[in-house]
Amino acid sequence: MVAVTSTHITRDGLPVLLVTHYDDDDSWGFQSGQPVTMAEAQVVAMKTVFGFDPAIVEVADLEPGWSAVRESVGSPWVRYKDGPDDAENR
Numbered sequence: 252m253v254a255v256t257s258t259h260i261t262r263d264g265l266p267v268l269l270v271t272h273y274d275d276d277d278s279w280g281f282q283s284g285q286p287v288t289m290a291e292a293q294v295v296a297m298k299t300v301f302g303f304d305p306a307i308v309e310v311a312d313l314e315p316g317w318s319a320v321r322e323s324v325g326s327p328w329v330r331y332k333d334g335p336d337d338a339e340n341r
Contacts, residue, residue, distance in 0.1 A: 252279075252297040259283040260303055261293060266324045267304040274316035274333065281307065284320075 265283035310319040319328040
């Protein structure tokens with residue numbers, strides 16, 4: 252299984268602060284919360300992201316169409332159902 256992420260996580264070591272389970276194609280996104288350019292976007296194996304941040308296993312049961320966000324590493328995940336306004340933030 253593949254996931255969308257960025258070099259902010261895979262190269263720069265920023266933590267995953269936003270996890271999205273996309274409803275339209277059942278894919279996953281893992282972001283640091285920083286703006287991402289096309290040059291920084293990556294498609295990687297899901298296990299690659301788990302290797303950078305094992306705490307995302309806590310939200311591995313997210314239903315499609317849901318996201319989870321946390322303020323920092325160690326903070327609790329807050330889950331929410333995605334809406335039309337959320338697409339611009341991914």
